[in-house]
Amino acid sequence: MPAKGYVEISIETCKGCNLCVIHCPTKCLALNTSDTNSYGLHYAYMVDEDECIACQNCAIMCPDAAITVFKKVS
Amino acid sequence: MPAKGYVEISIETCKGCNLCVIHCPTKCLALNTSDTNSYGLHYAYMVDEDECIACQNCAIMCPDAAITVFKKVS
């Protein structure tokens, strides 16, 4: 079953603050600890594409507006 | 019967504000409307020497500390 939603995170805008990660109710986000953006920061990405419920928590918490949220059209 | 008290008012210190006059419970003070001190002000004086009860109201109200109050030794 396709996920209810998904998010896009701008790698260069992300500062790796982790606030999205800790506020995702379905734990589908994580910081990429093995890579950095050009500012030397570990950016966030979707670790689990299937669990997103498009709740927007991550985007609302993202200080830097790095996250776009998409929701399945019902 | 000698009065319970009396007051002395420094003519040059007095500014004729009338605050002592209106607060004397026995109405024994007045401004001297026919004379002024060297600042051109009508100073206060005792109009009725017999009524003073040494309550100090006049002195307490006198902003300029122009009034000394004396009380009969009992």
Add this chain to the structure above:
Amino acid sequence: MAETRFMKGNEALGEAAIRAGLQGYFGYPITPQSEVVEYLALQEPNHNYVLIQAESELAAVNMVYGAAAAGARVMTTTSSPGFSLMQEGISYIACSELPCVFANIVRGGPGLGTIQPSQSDYFQATKGGGHGDYHLIVLGPNSVQETVDHIYLAFELADKYRSPVMLLSDGAIGQMMEKVVLPDPIEYKPDKPWATTGKTPDRERNIITSLFIQAEIMEQRNLKLQEKFKKITENEVRYEEYKLDDVEYIIVSFGLCSRISKKVVDQARESGIKMGLFRPITLWPFPTKPIEELASINSVKCFISVEMNAGQMVEDVKLSVNGKKPVYFYGRTGGIVPTPDEIINHIKENLL
């Protein structure tokens, strides 16, 4: 319409500002300036300006900063201690290049000092009392009439150069009544595309700032300012010459003091002394060149800067004369206005 009245300097200042299209006044009472805000408070119902009695001069100058950025024709007035409190704000305004008008109705300092007239804020006004390299255009009226004329001029120059302009007046000019011809009111229509009036789709956002965190960019802003100052220096120097033909002794004097010096000149001329008066009207830009030229005239023996302070403008006179002739100073401080007699006696005893 132009109109003749018998008015206090401070009230005339207020009236002139109204006629020159004042849209916002922000000030705080202080002797000997308070009549400006009082007059404006009284006239407020008949006009469209906004008047705020601010909680302090600090607030007032920053309200001016905001209102000027919003594109309005705005002013504040104060006297010496209050003007000191405005220095940070003035530095911001100068750097942000905002047109507005200040008047300092000077009283004798330093500190709380006295409320009598003085010229002891000349340095502060002309060299920059605030931090950083900047200048205000500084006008030095010497009468109620000139107060009025300078207010018009000040608003005009402020807009022309996007620069704060100030009147360096004093307590006597502010407090005294004289005859004054009030010019016609101006229908003021701001034309300030840079103002923060709300970003419309047809333009980029407007930003008013004095912050340029990178030194290289800050230097660019400074160079731009210096360029402007140069232009102002080239175009806006104003001064008055009085009996300078065949002159030997030149008094340099501004503001109230210049009126007294005029009398000194008259008296000196009567007793055969070839004296004349040079009066800077713009204190910044200072009339350096005209003085330099006077200094090059052979017959000229010396300059005497007469001021109501301990010797401030005399430095600008010296810088202009540049060693070509001796430059002397006579002054009174603390709010004392010198008399023509004492000046002429001083000159006779010491300099002739």
Add this chain to the structure above:
Amino acid sequence: MAETRFMKGNEALGEAAIRAGLQGYFGYPITPQSEVVEYLALQEPNHNYVLIQAESELAAVNMVYGAAAAGARVMTTTSSPGFSLMQEGISYIACSELPCVFANIVRGGPGLGTIQPSQSDYFQATKGGGHGDYHLIVLGPNSVQETVDHIYLAFELADKYRSPVMLLSDGAIGQMMEKVVLPDPIEYKPDKPWATTGKTPDRERNIITSLFIQAEIMEQRNLKLQEKFKKITENEVRYEEYKLDDVEYIIVSFGLCSRISKKVVDQARESGIKMGLFRPITLWPFPTKPIEELASINSVKCFISVEMNAGQMVEDVKLSVNGKKPVYFYGRTGGIVPTPDEIINHIKENLL
């Protein structure tokens, strides 16, 4: 005991003040000065001074005013915009003749500007940023070491003349680390019979004020101040001369800039140009006479004032030279520190 350390200018300033007997410090954070208050906060438990992080520079300078009146050895430090906010208070302190020490760790202005080092507050410091006729004694350290030495000197001069004394330093000197020898701590015992410490039966009450409402009396206060300024001018001028024998080109430069100019001189000398450096150490009183004497030397061709501003001290150089020789200016603004190369190139291209 004297002690050698590798320290930041701002921290060394704080340490020097402690060793010089600091009793009260009142300040407000601002880059590039904040390390002074931070250092003092860190050291506070080990010493007896009072430290208040004030709500503003305005409050800070007025706390200094109060604490100095109470007879204590007190200081405040800030950077340019903060120093502008202190101008009213400084004018009060100068007029009330209270000993205390200020330091302005200058950044590039005007306005909020930049936080990089600058010398653009020279006019404000030396001509009087506040209202009225007054002067501060102004010291211009050019290294971390001299920052320390000048703090000692400042407190001493402040007491000697009952006058505020200031250090006009800059962001680079404040931020950089250098080797510094810290002098021995002083056991400071104030001897200030005029201080407001509570009226004891053996003396009249002490009043600290700058208010003299009658012009005649205010003039007396001014004359007293001017008398003092004269004495200071006679006794306290300090400067450094570098390679001035047989000199033709004299750079005048203070503070950080003087170090760069020294290198310029060395390079010039290497290429056979007879250049030397004159460094004012007291910016007020300005070393007018020594410069005047240099200007009278035949071989001297010109002066070049090199500053980190748009041209301020150059006026004092001109006033000293008084037309005897040409005076040129080279400067960078907005926080840019000129390089020796650019200076020497400028001189070679324009002045030789």
Add this chain to the structure above:
Amino acid sequence: MLQEMIFAGFGGQGVLSMGTLLAYAAMKEGKEVSWMPSYGPEMRGGTANCMVNISDEPISSPIVSEYDVAVVLNQPSLKKFESRVKKDGILIWESTHIKEPPTRKDITVIPLPAVEKATNDLKNVKVMNMLLLGALVKLKNTVKKESLMIALKDTLPRRHHHLIPLNEQAINLGMSLV
């Protein structure tokens, strides 16, 4: 010709308006004028004064320390300004209230019981300042009486215009007394 004058008394005695009227009248006659009040908290002390200069030429300083004419309405002002009247100048003083008369011999001293006259003859002590002004104008010919009347009309608020006749009477009375 320059006339340098001072008007001094207690606050409330109308010294500032005397000066204003005179200066305004002179201005109407085409003269150069300046009017300079004492200002600031010294007024708290209860005294007030204004300096009025009238001339055919532009006025140099509005503040002068010696006067051709001094009109003093109370003792402190007399004390303060008597010595500042120029030699051969005129000192007009209100003699109902001032108890210690001036002593200088090198000036013309004019006592005028303006308070008494205003109270008794005009039934209004307030116009005693106009009496003194009348006297001054008579003595010095500074302005024409008509100009003073114009000045009264122009400077008095409308609601006080009914007092103009009384003021005129006072001026006349003052003129008649010297």
Add this chain to the structure above:
Amino acid sequence: MLQEMIFAGFGGQGVLSMGTLLAYAAMKEGKEVSWMPSYGPEMRGGTANCMVNISDEPISSPIVSEYDVAVVLNQPSLKKFESRVKKDGILIWESTHIKEPPTRKDITVIPLPAVEKATNDLKNVKVMNMLLLGALVKLKNTVKKESLMIALKDTLPRRHHHLIPLNEQAINLGMSLV
């Protein structure tokens, strides 16, 4: 001889302490030194740098715009400072993280995988700055290694003194790699 150097990288990479150590060591050797950090809110951006000047003569300016040596620890710093290395100067760059290498040919360019080496060989990435410092000292002979050790002891807070051996190892390793 004057050496003008810059150390630049992200905040937290230890660039300021590299500079401090070096300057302190030089001071202990009797040299004239200055150390000048970048300061203010630009640090918010996450980069930090310090300029260190070491000389036998008094230092003129602590702020210079061209360097004999640049030690850069990240890409932005490389971008910013590569062009400012003097002709024939030295550019040492951390090559584990920096992906786009320098391109200049008129300077000596020294890549050093300090992060990798520190992580793998010393099991502590934090001392990678000491590795770079070791390399620099080896290449330029700015100070003796012993002086660096004294500097470490004098400037490290006591509670970190147990790390001195590790730091020494790192310095040694750095020296051995160039």
Add this chain to the structure above:
Amino acid sequence: MKPGYEQIYKRPETLLPKRMHYCPGCFHSTIHKIIMEIVEEWDIQDKVIGVCPVGCSVFAYDYLDIDMQEAAHGRAAAVATGIKRMLPDKIVFSYQGDGDLAAIGTAETIHACNRGENFTFIFINNGIYGMTGGQMAPTTLEGQKTTTSPYGREPATTGMPIKMSELVSQLISVAYVERVSCNTPANTRKAKRAIEKAFKIQMKGLGTTFIEVVSNCPSNWKCTPEESLEWIKEKALPYFPLGVFKEPAKEEVE
């Protein structure tokens, strides 16, 4: 003195035998007198240091026979802070008008209070700028006419009168706040007791003490002193109620 009588009230000697420059009936004089009565009665002339504001009371030091300093307009609280921190054993007070304390000096007032600076504010609230000739103060009443509110204070553009006692009572480190007046003998007695209490609390080091005096300005209110008392009673006190807004527990003070 007449025989058979004793003196029971006299001008304190610490109030110098000089005519004060204040207008007739002005409470500035009253408060000066009260403070000096305390200084005399407590014999603390050597302990008390005062700070004058800029305002009509700028010359207070001419009359009070104690060490005093004249502060810049609005900065008396900062000046008092400087003094008190240097001389913690002294009793320091700042004496300030409403323009001084509640307009230009607001930041210094609030922050001295917030830090709990251990001195006493004596705040003379007469709803006007007395010294400069009667301009509107932050405490000018709604509709009140002043030279800068010639048509009456208009809350829509100038706000409502600020209640400083209520405001500073909010600040935790403030120990004691009372609003008093001198419009009646009883209130004047209370005013004196309030200042005494403030000094006591200050000596205990309990925090900032703040006494607001609802005062008058017959000259600029353009009324007689008598009428000024009416105004206080009818207009001022309903808006600025008297009373204690904050005080330490009794045990702490005694």
Add this chain to the structure above:
Amino acid sequence: MKPGYEQIYKRPETLLPKRMHYCPGCFHSTIHKIIMEIVEEWDIQDKVIGVCPVGCSVFAYDYLDIDMQEAAHGRAAAVATGIKRMLPDKIVFSYQGDGDLAAIGTAETIHACNRGENFTFIFINNGIYGMTGGQMAPTTLEGQKTTTSPYGREPATTGMPIKMSELVSQLISVAYVERVSCNTPANTRKAKRAIEKAFKIQMKGLGTTFIEVVSNCPSNWKCTPEESLEWIKEKALPYFPLGVFKEPAKEEVE
């Protein structure tokens, strides 16, 4: 966009596509974003004028695509007053840190509020001077370590943290005061609603609107963004409780 999905949350376009200089996790960014969401959703770019303080958000104008002015430290309220009085039909806000609004700018804050200046304060209370590197602010918590309170804030000498929302609520002409935070998604939503409400009240001309955001400063608190949320919850909010302190009657707003 993947097929079958719609975009439901995106960066507002009025927030310029630039990397903000704020540290990772700093709420300054969050509040910028929220304000620009409102500007975009309400389509009021031409109506809104902002005033930046001196503080970390001094560069706000680099990111917000509206007309803006940079005020002197502490004077944003005065600047906003100047703008709003000249352009009464615009929506004006000042954006200020705790050093700016509650220390150096106290007088301007209190008096703009007291006059009921009709603009919106957005007050970012992070209990520290962020920009200058972590000095104590008036709102620093008791015992909190900063570079100028290296042993923890000591109430005996520095007082207790000042509660600005509570304080300005006392002022009659202030229309709306709410304290919010961005430490959870729910609170962040509330923060946005509060600013919306403030703008609405401002447009109605009902008086001063004041939104305090309990914010963070991971860099100077020396913790991770995540830990900063903990600190807010455990330490800051108990002292600075969230909620509405004052608001107009509902009918007035709608």
